[in-house]
Amino acid sequence: MKSESTYKRYKTIGLISAVVLAAAAIVVFFVFTNNDSWLTKSTIQRRVLPSDLCVKTDVWYQDDTGRLIDEGEGEYIISGMEYFYEKTGVQPFLWVTSYYDEINQYYYLEDGQEAADNLMKNKYEDLFGSDGGHILIALSDSSQFTTSYFWRCYPGGNASVYVMDDEAVQILMDCLSFIYKPDGVHPGRSIRDGFIKAADTMMKDQTFVSYAVAVVIVGVLLFITIICISSIRKSNKENIAYQKTLREREKARKEEAIADQKKAELEKKKYEDDLETQYMAIPCPNCGGSGNKIRKGTVGICKYCGTAIKVGRDGKIEFLSNDD
Ligand SMILES: [Zn+2]
Secondary structure, three states, X not given: OHHHHHHHHHHHHHHHHHHHHHHHHHHHHHHHHOOOOOOOOOOOOOOOOOHHHOOOOOOOEEEOOOOOOOOOHHHHHHHHHHHHHHHHOOEEEEEEEOHHHHOHHHOOOHHHHHHHHHHHXXXXXXXXXXXXXXXXXXXXXXXXXXXXXXXXXXXXXXXHHHOOOHHHHHHHHHHHHHHOOOOOOOHHHHHHHHHHHHHHHHOOOOXXXXXXXXXXXXXXXHHHHHHHHHHXXXXXXXXXXXXXXXXXHHHHHHHHHHHHHHHHHHHHHHHHHHHHHHEEEEOOOOOOOOOEEEEOOOEEEOOOOOOEEEEOOOOOEEEEEOOO
16 A cells, blocks of 8 residues: 555656656757857847947948949848847948958968958048947958958947947857858848847847756756655655554554453463362361362362262351261
């Protein structure tokens, strides 16, 4: 009976645990599949750049090469950049150039980085002057590495203070370089998608999501642990109660046996006492012998002279006879 109820309970616990684990797995799965491993996580809650810190212009891009932005693709790019501007308050500007080739010979050296930074800085000032609310994004192909494209970002002062911190710039770089498909049917669309993804990502603090996942996991583990502990406790209690019942039963049985034995002993003793009281030492009225023991209500024979002696129930000598 006991093992059956325990089995049932373990089965229930197993079912509940499985359901909870499955639910948690689904939550975690959805949360993690929404995260792209190639994309830098946003850990900062960013606010839109105040509109008075960025004077909006109608020029969105400039293609110095004439190779990378085909006819009609510019509209896609602008729509993506407009979305980015609405979300962040920072107006982007795409500069398609062959800066990579220009500084190629020392690009990977520190001097090359400095040259590239200066190139971006000068271009930014040419375009926006002292307006620090924009971000200049340069896209360069390479005559040397024909399938490689190089992205570079230079945020203005206010843009970098308010929204385009290093992490945000990295998110934008990740999105543009990962999503950009120069050989696709609509390369402009891929640039648009890159801007949209970047804006959505950087304006959402994903640490909240990580915390939520952590909370869900901890909660689930806690829940299962509590169920298991309470079950084990219940089982222990039941077991203890069962053992106690067993002990009590055993004790009762022993006590009963002892009582029975005592009763039997008592009865035996009583019987013997009764016998003892029933046998009386009778002095023979005939010969005076005093060693005769005769039970009450019976007739005994004197072992000395053979006289029959009747003893009444009340112990009185009632009848005498002599064979002689
Ligand atoms: Zn006698």
